[in-house]
Amino acid sequence: MNLTTDIAGIQLKNPVIMASGTFGREYGRFTDPAKLGAVIPKSVTLEARSGNPAPRVWETTAGMLNSIGLENRGVTYFVEEELPLWLGLGATVIASVAGETIDEFVRVAEIFNDVDGISALELNVSCPNVDRGGIQFGCRPRLAADVTAAVKSVANKPVIVKLTPNVTSITEIAKAVEAAGADAVSLINTVLGMAIDIAAEKPALGRVVGGLSGPAIKPIALRLVYETVGAIDIPVIGLGGITTPADALEFMLAGASAVQIGTATFIEPKTGEQVVAGIGTYLREHDYDNITQLIGRARL
Amino acid sequence: MNLTTDIAGIQLKNPVIMASGTFGREYGRFTDPAKLGAVIPKSVTLEARSGNPAPRVWETTAGMLNSIGLENRGVTYFVEEELPLWLGLGATVIASVAGETIDEFVRVAEIFNDVDGISALELNVSCPNVDRGGIQFGCRPRLAADVTAAVKSVANKPVIVKLTPNVTSITEIAKAVEAAGADAVSLINTVLGMAIDIAAEKPALGRVVGGLSGPAIKPIALRLVYETVGAIDIPVIGLGGITTPADALEFMLAGASAVQIGTATFIEPKTGEQVVAGIGTYLREHDYDNITQLIGRARL
Amino acid sequence: MAEKHLTQDQLEIISNKVVGDGFYRLTVRSHSWAKSARAGQFAHIRVGKGLEPLLRRPISIHGLDDRDAIAFLYQAKGAGTALLAAKRTGETIDAIGPAGNGFTVDARFRRIILVGGGIGVAPLMFLAQAYRAKGTAVTVLLGARSKDCLTCLADFKSLGCQVTVTTDDGSQGHRGYVTDILEQHISAGPGPVAIFACGPTVMMRRAATIAGLYDVFCEVSLEERMACGVGACLGCAVMTTTGYRRVCADGPVFSAEEVVWTG
Amino acid sequence: MAEKHLTQDQLEIISNKVVGDGFYRLTVRSHSWAKSARAGQFAHIRVGKGLEPLLRRPISIHGLDDRDAIAFLYQAKGAGTALLAAKRTGETIDAIGPAGNGFTVDARFRRIILVGGGIGVAPLMFLAQAYRAKGTAVTVLLGARSKDCLTCLADFKSLGCQVTVTTDDGSQGHRGYVTDILEQHISAGPGPVAIFACGPTVMMRRAATIAGLYDVFCEVSLEERMACGVGACLGCAVMTTTGYRRVCADGPVFSAEEVVWTG
Numbered sequence A, B: 001m002n003l004t005t006d007i008a009g010i011q012l013k014n015p016v017i018m019a020s021g022t023f024g025r026e027y028g029r030f031t032d033p034a035k036l037g038a039v040i041p042k043s044v045t046l047e048a049r050s051g052n053p054a055p056r057v058w059e060t061t062a063g064m065l066n067s068i069g070l071e072n073r074g075v076t077y078f079v080e081e082e083l084p085l086w087l088g089l090g091a092t093v094i095a096s097v098a099g100e101t102i103d104e105f106v107r108v109a110e111i112f113n114d115v116d117g118i119s120a121l122e123l124n125v126s127c128p129n130v131d132r133g134g135i136q137f138g139c140r141p142r143l144a145a146d147v148t149a150a151v152k153s154v155a156n157k158p159v160i161v162k163l164t165p166n167v168t169s170i171t172e173i174a175k176a177v178e179a180a181g182a183d184a185v186s187l188i189n190t191v192l193g194m195a196i197d198i199a200a201e202k203p204a205l206g207r208v209v210g211g212l213s214g215p216a217i218k219p220i221a222l223r224l225v226y227e228t229v230g231a232i233d234i235p236v237i238g239l240g241g242i243t244t245p246a247d248a249l250e251f252m253l254a255g256a257s258a259v260q261i262g263t264a265t266f267i268e269p270k271t272g273e274q275v276v277a278g279i280g281t282y283l284r285e286h287d288y289d290n291i292t293q294l295i296g297r298a299r300l
Numbered sequence C, D: 001m002a003e004k005h006l007t008q009d010q011l012e013i014i015s016n017k018v019v020g021d022g023f024y025r026l027t028v029r030s031h032s033w034a035k036s037a038r039a040g041q042f043a044h045i046r047v048g049k050g051l052e053p054l055l056r057r058p059i060s061i062h063g064l065d066d067r068d069a070i071a072f073l074y075q076a077k078g079a080g081t082a083l084l085a086a087k088r089t090g091e092t093i094d095a096i097g098p099a100g101n102g103f104t105v106d107a108r109f110r111r112i113i114l115v116g117g118g119i120g121v122a123p124l125m126f127l128a129q130a131y132r133a134k135g136t137a138v139t140v141l142l143g144a145r146s147k148d149c150l151t152c153l154a155d156f157k158s159l160g161c162q163v164t165v166t167t168d169d170g171s172q173g174h175r176g177y178v179t180d181i182l183e184q185h186i187s188a189g190p191g192p193v194a195i196f197a198c199g200p201t202v203m204m205r206r207a208a209t210i211a212g213l214y215d216v217f218c219e220v221s222l223e224e225r226m227a228c229g230v231g232a233c234l235g236c237a238v239m240t241t242t243g244y245r246r247v248c249a250d251g252p253v254f255s256a257e258e259v260v261w262t263g
């Protein structure tokens, strides 16, 4: 069964990618990263960032809120300490880049130019948990395009732009980043949400508002992916709430060229591998010989 | 225990309202509508509308999609046949108005001017399931304001504007309708979503895209309510995924003056009554003597 | 009006047993349901305790076991019916019903023909009980996988029904589709005769066409995805000659003539 | 490094019994966990089969029952722990662990004082086992509702610990807070002495302050909401003197000095 997937000029052994911020190298103990299409480690910024106050996570019905706030040790630590571990585990690595300014995105991308073992960049212009950068870029077509164009002008690797669902029109943003040169888009980042801790009579998260992820948001993500696929010509990577092979198939039937898995890993560390296996089984049982035959089949 | 709630100049015996499109008079067999704050029957348009093709509903994890499409028998039927039944059951009735044009909203509102037993109007400028009117009004501050102002200029009853979550900035819309004279806003209507029927390899809903409701969307609704309360001075009615008294309390602690219950009624027809009882118990146990003491208490 | 008996009840489970490959027969105690339920009606059941799955599941009433007990026949298909299958004697199920309109039960018919496919056999047993109680001759034509319900054949027979089974491959009974033999059965006895069909859409549609050709009374029991199950949400609409109608409240039984077939 | 034994296992339940008002003691069979687990570590348990609740629940290891069995002590608080309480002998639990770092177990201490409040007593039993195995004198100060665990007092005593209970109202043991008597116990015997605390934040904070005053070694076991439980998501961060640290991977045990108390 051929699960090989081409996205933005890179070839993945299968279309199952582990989403940024949810798949740490700790999971190498439970599942084999080499069997996955790719791994996207937590977004990195130019300098280390310390993140938001606790509580940072809160469970909701079939979902969870997080307000981590892009905590990371900065690009140098990533390149020197984390990347080698992933490569040592045999993972295909896509690096997620975040920043407060366009310049920060550009500088991180430039650093990655000289690093082997990074297959592509994913620009996180959609993090809802920071005061500057993040979602502000992703909500305005013009800004999203500017970040994309700036990074494209320096990067020697394919650039995937990760979109936020928290907009009136995702197709406007998608078209803007396509025009600015993006090689692919991925969606969705988390949906803005919040919870109140009734026992304390105050917001559950230290930062009040956070990002909702998990099965609860799957129908939202699927609608946005379906619409985006219809609006642009570059590949779309679908994510949001995928926990089973069937969920992944929904995204691919809707037109996604690949999928990402986030929150589900917290529940079942082997989800990625299970989804790869389940897609294979589906293709066999339905007499497809190639994963690409499936992509967009449910589109009207 | 005083659960009396004032919204937009009308007094409700408690803050629990049954949401439009989800509480039919059939439920009078399972629960007593007279015990609820108010009931909002399905949105009515000037003429009868036949709605969208099947399937119109689809279950998702902790949620459901619907694409009913404002099926209703028109305002005359509503006034002559449905309203008397509700009033006969002792319900306080808020009428939901929908339309394809501003003029249609205005004409329905004018008809309601002469009808006794309608306590307020709720303008549904946020239905995602129709091609014209609906969500288009609710996504653009200017259009939302225009509908509101036009209806306010004729209506002799308080006007509540029901907002859609499918926007980049809900506060912009909320401020616009407040400036246009709205007496209150209610939010959220359903979140745009879709599902793929894998067995059929096609979209699950006849209309492809639908509105997501139920527990899955509660964190999204709560964030929008929290933000809206902070942005405007008129009362906010909160809804989206409320199934328990605790859920309702989250919305009120976030600043909602009242709540609405939709999808939960399908699961448990007595949800409305149970929420009223649960709020009462909470107030008693926490030594509040008035529901208004609770409103907005979790705001920072 | 059927609706007038609609209630929400916690029904005690008398038994819940496997009766075929993935088929279960559930019996619950309820005098009021047994008294008011009509063939073709269904129960809208909350299968889980929490919010997973979220919505209730519609399951037809399969028959009366005695004056205080009603039976359901269901197929464990997905998560919801799996939860139902896990329930044990003594537990209760939260059910809304008897919901829907029910089949026409009319003594003027001298013979009725029940056309069932797969789990569609479920409501037809109750209908057979009703007609046999009136002394009407009942012919049962079961399609394809209907043998999956091991108890059904014997149950129909013990009611005094004449039963014919067809399978696609001829592995059991006649070979072919159940509707292939419908015409011969219409002509094979005295009238007036009525046809009642429940099963896959293609089967019901074919039965409806044949009934039309022979100008025979025919009702079909439709399925559609449901949310409320009581007529409130307009979620289960099907197209008919008089516009959209609700399967849960205007149906599930419709006159074959009024259905606008889409599947 | 503790992390090196971290695995995902289906652990067979030996027993799961009520041991107080809403308190349960769960024992599971696992040679590898029993062998590698250290006091203060926890299991990250998938309590449901489906997606309700969504996330795993962290539960400390309460002790070793024998070389193939580990025990948990937990309080049924919400939906997740209720599901755990419903599990029966012979079923399995899906657990990730032993997770976290664990308490310091060091033979140089002549005496240790365990300060527990409420369910915070859970990991302290395992720690008592570890120190008693080294022959160290163990004093246990249990606050307030610790009597809720009926078996704990007897278990500590049978390990040879000296146990003192305090309650707010004096209904049992000393009247007042458990930390009120901590000072006298620090001075009441030979050193070096170490304090290990687990319970409500106010209690741990007070114990930390007292330890600071007497310049005594002190570790506390912190709680924070968790998602992954293995260090991947950065969801369980707590503020320390060296910045945010992860309760699940850098903790749950922290030196009392490095904690920046916020509660």
Ligand SMILES: Cc1cc2nc3c(=O)[nH]c(=O)nc-3n(C[C@H](O)[C@H](O)[C@H](O)COP(=O)(O)OP(=O)(O)OC[C@H]3O[C@@H](n4cnc5c(N)ncnc54)[C@H](O)[C@@H]3O)c2cc1C
Residues within 6 Å of the ligand: B058, B059, C042, C053, C055, C056, C057, C058, C059, C060, C061, C073, C074, C075, C076, C077, C078, C079, C080, C081, C082, C119, C122, C123, C222, C223, C224, C225, C226, C247, C252
């Ligand atoms: C009026 C009516 C009477 C029925 N009577 C019976 C009966 O007597 N015995 C029986 O075995 N089945 C019956 N069904 C079908 C039964 O409701 C579905 O098989 C069941 O809901 C599947 O639920 P699940 O969670 O196991 O499967 P899933 O596939 O996981 O269900 C997912 C969703 O689809 C809905 N769904 C799935 N299949 C159907 C369907 N065919 N029709 C409507 N909704 C569906 C479920 O309610 C749920 O919302 C009836 C359906 C209707 C409409």
Ligand SMILES: Cc1cc2nc3c(=O)[nH]c(=O)nc-3n(C[C@H](O)[C@H](O)[C@H](O)COP(=O)(O)OP(=O)(O)OC[C@H]3O[C@@H](n4cnc5c(N)ncnc54)[C@H](O)[C@@H]3O)c2cc1C
Residues within 6 Å of the ligand: A058, A059, D042, D053, D055, D056, D057, D058, D059, D060, D061, D073, D074, D075, D076, D077, D078, D079, D080, D081, D082, D119, D122, D123, D222, D223, D224, D225, D226, D247, D252
């Ligand atoms: C390292 C660690 C060890 C623990 N050891 C034990 C133990 O040995 N025995 C025991 O009874 N309890 C222990 N707890 C607390 C236990 O995890 C919670 O009581 C439990 O998760 C509550 O789940 P619930 O679904 O029953 O309650 P709910 O209130 O419904 O839980 C809702 C959510 O809150 C989280 N949550 C609730 N309370 C806590 C809490 N205090 N800390 C962290 N998350 C929480 C849950 O995981 C879930 O995400 C420990 C917590 C941590 C962090």
Ligand SMILES: Cc1cc2nc3c(=O)[nH]c(=O)nc-3n(C[C@H](O)[C@H](O)[C@H](O)COP(=O)(O)O)c2cc1C
Residues within 6 Å of the ligand: A019, A020, A021, A022, A042, A043, A066, A068, A070, A096, A124, A127, A162, A188, A189, A190, A212, A213, A214, A215, A217, A239, A240, A241, A242, A260, A261, A262, A263, A264, D227, D233, D235
């Ligand atoms: C705890 C947590 C941390 C996350 N951190 C990042 C991040 O650093 N960068 C990023 O692009 N997305 C981040 N995300 C978003 C996920 O990559 C993903 O877009 C989102 O969770 C939706 O997918 P899911 O429902 O499968 O989790 C994070 C999500 C979670 C739950």
Ligand SMILES: Cc1cc2nc3c(=O)[nH]c(=O)nc-3n(C[C@H](O)[C@H](O)[C@H](O)COP(=O)(O)O)c2cc1C
Residues within 6 Å of the ligand: B019, B020, B021, B022, B042, B043, B066, B068, B070, B096, B124, B127, B162, B188, B189, B190, B212, B213, B214, B215, B217, B239, B240, B241, B242, B260, B261, B262, B263, B264, C227, C233, C235
């Ligand atoms: C089946 C269905 C039909 C609905 N019809 C309407 C409608 O006619 N008018 C309207 O304003 N909202 C309608 N809604 C939206 C609900 O009133 C409510 O805003 C939404 O479902 C979110 O609340 P919930 O999660 O409690 O259901 C409908 C929702 C559902 C599920």
Ligand code: FES
Residues within 6 Å of the ligand: C225, C226, C227, C228, C229, C230, C231, C232, C233, C234, C235, C236, C237, C246, C247, C248, C249
């Ligand atoms: S399911 Fe709601 S009207 Fe039929």
Ligand code: FES
Residues within 6 Å of the ligand: D225, D226, D227, D228, D229, D230, D231, D232, D233, D234, D235, D236, D237, D246, D247, D248, D249
């Ligand atoms: S819970 Fe994920 S890092 Fe601790």
